[in-house]
Amino acid sequence: MFSMSGHSKWATTKHQKAVKDSRRAKSFAKLIKNIEVAAKLGGADLSGNPTLVDAIQKAKKTSVPIDNINRAVKRGSGQLGEAVDYQTIIYEGYGPAGVALLVECLTDNKNRAAADVRTLMSRNGGTMADPGSVAYNFTRKGVISITKTENVSEDDILLAVLDAGAEEVFDRGEGFEVVTDTAHLVATRVALQTAGIDYDSSEAEFLPNLTVGVDADVARRVMKLIDALEDSDDVQNIYTNYDVSAEVQAELDED
Numbered sequence: 001m002f003s004m005s006g007h008s009k010w011a012t013t014k015h016q017k018a019v020k021d022s023r024r025a026k027s028f029a030k031l032i033k034n035i036e037v038a039a040k041l042g043g044a045d046l047s048g049n050p051t052l053v054d055a056i057q058k059a060k061k062t063s064v065p066i067d068n069i070n071r072a073v074k075r076g077s078g079q080l081g082e083a084v085d086y087q088t089i090i091y092e093g094y095g096p097a098g099v100a101l102l103v104e105c106l107t108d109n110k111n112r113a114a115a116d117v118r119t120l121m122s123r124n125g126g127t128m129a130d131p132g133s134v135a136y137n138f139t140r141k142g143v144i145s146i147t148k149t150e151n152v153s154e155d156d157i158l159l160a161v162l163d164a165g166a167e168e169v170f171d172r173g174e175g176f177e178v179v180t181d182t183a184h185l186v187a188t189r190v191a192l193q194t195a196g197i198d199y200d201s202s203e204a205e206f207l208p209n210l211t212v213g214v215d216a217d218v219a220r221r222v223m224k225l226i227d228a229l230e231d232s233d234d235v236q237n238i239y240t241n242y243d244v245s246a247e248v249q250a251e252l253d254e255d
Contacts, residue, residue, distance in 0.1 A: 023230075030236055031059040032072045033106050036084045039076030050186040058201040088236075091117045092134035096125045096221035097214060099242040100134045102206050103229055106236040113234035120232060124225040137241060138206040141167075142185030144178040144192065145200045152197055160195035164188040175200070179207065208241030216251040219244050 034055040042049035046056075052073070059069050074080050087110060091103040107113040121128055146157065157169050157176055165184030170177040180188045182204050189202045214222065222242055229235050244252070 026231065026233070027062060028059075028064050028068070029233065030106075031055070031062055031064050032068060033086065033236065035059060035069060035072040036076035037086050037106065039073045040078070040084050044073050044077035044079065050189075054189070054202045057199075058203070061200050089113060090135070092129040092131060093117075093121050094127050094129055094134070095225045095240065095242075097212075097218045099212060099214065099218070099222050099240055100137050100208065101126065101225075102134060102138055102239040103235055104206075104237040104239070105232075105234045107234040109234070113232075116232045116234055117229065120228045121225070124228045125221055126225050135206075137210065138208055138239060140182055140204055141207045142180040142182045142188065142202070143205045143207070144180070144185070144189055144202040146176045146178065146192070146197065147200055148175050149198075156195070157192070157197060160191050160197055161188050164191035166191075205237070206239040208239070211241050211243035213245060214242045214248070216248050218242070219248055219252060220255070 035052065038049065038052040038055045042051055044052070046053050056069055056073075059072075060066075071080075075082050076084050078084075086106045086108055089105045089107065089110060091105065091114070093101045093103065095101050103117055105113040105117065118128055120126075146152070154169060154171060154176060157178065161169070161178055161180075164180075164187045166178050166180045166188045168179045170179065178188060178192075185202060185204065189199065192199055219242065222240065226238050226240070229238055
């Protein structure tokens with residue numbers, strides 16, 4: 001019996017690349033949407049619109065072409081005569097093993113977004129929850145992500161952000177995360193820039209007040225649900241309270 005493993009491996013790789021490419025396209029679309037909304041709310045002038053600065057920075061770090069970025073700023077700020085009308089809606093739910101989920105949508109069609117989220121939840125082991133029943137578990141915070149480099153230590157970051165109002169600095173393995181009150185997000189980002197520390201993204205996020213530890217099986221099921229939700233064009237961000245230990249992460253890395 002001859003082996004077809006070479007063929008199937010190629011097919012798998014091809015499938016993974018297709019998934020990666022479609023993810024990248026979706027990610028581009030979501031980053032563009034962020035820029036449009038920021039430009040609509042605060043105008044095209046970067047000096048007066050820190051949210052737009054952050055949206056553009058994140059898009060650049062994800063390799064969104066500069067032409068697309070500039071067009072999004074113009075479209076959002078009304079310079080192209082098109083109306084950009086997105087609403088932010090947050091849906092609450094539970095994933096496998098009762099893991100809490102906040103699903104943040106940015107949509108021009110509320111009914112479509114609601115139907116989409118509901119269907120994706122029920123198909124992938126999640127359930128919708130009543131408004132307020134999950135949200136109280138989360139607090140809106142400013143989060144700045146910094147990739148680890150040889151030139152920047154945790155102490156460098158602490159030194160830069162301490163007086164700017166940062167609350168905590170976390171070592172996340174491949175990078176650092178600076179958490180601030182949302183009111184101090186811009187000041188903290190500026191403090192990093194002044195110190196010559198490059199950051200990847202700076203935005204307001206929902207962080208869980210309490211996390212729940214999960215095993216590898218639950219983690220896989222939660223990730224499957226998150227992946228499915230992220231495939232929706234209307235879903236912009238997903239926040240959850242599950243926590244994976246180093247041992248469970250090692251097990252997942254073997255998949």
